[in-house]
Amino acid sequence: MLRTIVGVKGATFGEVFAVKEFRVLFAGFVLLVGGDMIKMLALSVLVYARTGSAGLSAAAYMAGWLPYVFGGLFLLSLADRVPPRALMVTGELVRALTCALLAFAGLPVWAMLALVLATGVFSPVFMAARSAMLPEVLPGDAFVLGRSLLNMASASAQIAGLAAGGAFLAFAGPSGALWATAGLSVVGAVVLRYGLPHRAARGVAGAGRGVVGRGAVRQTLGVNRRLLADGRVRGLLLAQWLPCVCLAGAEAMVVPYLGGQAQAGVVLAAAAGGMALGEFAVGRFAAPELRERLSLPLAVLLGAPWLVFVAGPGVGWAAVVAFLAVGGLSYQLGLQRRFVDAVPEEARGQAFGLQSAGLMTGQAVGAALVGVLGEVVGPGYAIAAAGGAGVLVALALARVLRPTPASVSV
Structure with missing residues (x-):
């Protein structure tokens, strides 16, 4: 049961x-x-x-x-x-x-x-x-x-x-x-x-007055504006985007930091393993209320371990750091139910598409920005900076990541 x-x-x-x-x-x-x-x-x-x-x-x-x-x-x-x-x-x-x-x-x-x-x-x-x-x-x-x-x-x-x-x-x-x-x-x-x-x-009958009957482009722009104008939806989108932008920046510097594709492959494979284990553990063993309460500490975990790179860890410790940090991606599981509840059902497809498109775009931007920083201060410090930015972003989004009693109850 x-x-x-x-x-x-x-x-x-x-x-x-x-x-x-x-x-x-x-x-x-x-x-x-x-x-x-x-x-x-x-x-x-x-x-x-x-x-x-x-x-x-x-x-x-x-x-x-x-x-x-x-x-x-x-x-x-x-x-x-x-x-x-x-x-x-x-x-x-x-x-x-x-x-x-x-x-x-x-x-x-x-x-x-x-x-x-x-x-x-x-x-x-x-x-x-x-x-x-x-x-x-x-x-x-x-x-x-x-x-x-x-x-x-x-x-x-x-x-x-x-x-x-x-x-x-x-x-x-x-x-x-x-x-x-x-x-x-x-x-x-x-x-x-x-x-x-x-x-x-699903249609767009409830997506807003004047939206029905528009062409696909005008409708997309109109519904995107309405979704982003909703403070609850906007906060949940930012919470799903910004920590991952910082993570993408850190991961983008792994290859230049280690100076070899083989060693970088070990670290990136460890990151994938951490993601899989985190998703399994939080999804399987955390009750729904606990899963939502874990969103904030797990989002902090997504960035904090990368700070170790100021000490110049070798490939072994770098793999451990990547495993721990990327395990924090499971923070998003605590946001999923609230996101579905927040968006209009008739625009649900567009809402999920906006979430995905923003995530893809943000990760590319994050990788590019941290890449530029790496040219200036070196890959190790750039990774640490990306991790520090991830911690600050998570704390700035604490009100969204920490569920209120209303968001936990159904």
Whole structure:
């Protein structure tokens, strides 16, 4: 049975996986993340092989994430205007077609990057449809555990995708790896199409006067303004964005700090392990009320351990620090239920898309800013500065991160 804590029903991972629709969403998500890792790695290698430019290779690796800014600003309303299953299946098919063209068409480098950027503009819409469907499939505390499982799956699928991408590159080359990603996307489309029931679009009937009937761009801008004008929603968005911006800055300096990809890989793998363990421990063993009360100390934990880098730790201690710090990412589990409660149901897809787009954009900005700082003061001090900024941000957001009695009760 579900346990009841202050009116909130606590779920278990077993109960979450017992829901067929969640199993389908989970499988599709794993295929998506793993396929994207293979695609970005293969595209980066393909561009480097064609041009010999490390800069263009890095640009190709990041090209899949850049369109989140544009899509998040102008297109997110589609996540509420179109039935979610249709959007998710379309996203998989677009990804499959993109990878097939990259693998087969012999496009010049500029055309490959343009294709990835153009098709990637809709990625935040497809992801928003998936995220917004989760609380419909998993009500109450089960939604929070579902998010935890997807976060753990994301870390695992990224590692598995990079490993599989390396294997495909070794045996079949970049084109073979891209064909493999196309195949995974087709499988994902089939899983979603036949595993999920049809659900009507949420619509925007309650999103605000004058919003209904607008075009997608005008509607997206209007609803984004309304969401950000709501103090409760804005605070929860900032609480989900800003600590992660500081974390991204610290992680971006790991490679230059250690001076070697192999050593950096050990530290980043430890970080992924800390994330997975933190999500599991907080999701599985913390009751709903406790999970929300842990948000503030866990957000502080996200930044505090990085301060050790002022002492210049070696790879072993750096891995321990990364493991402890990134385990603090589970602070977000305590915000999920309140975020769902705060946003209008008819604009839920756009709200989740805005959260994701802001997070992606903020992490890129954080990595860039700390990178500039690292050029001035050195990587170790830059990592420590990012950690210190993370602690200050968490304390500044304490009123949001620390739940009030009203936010805990249901």
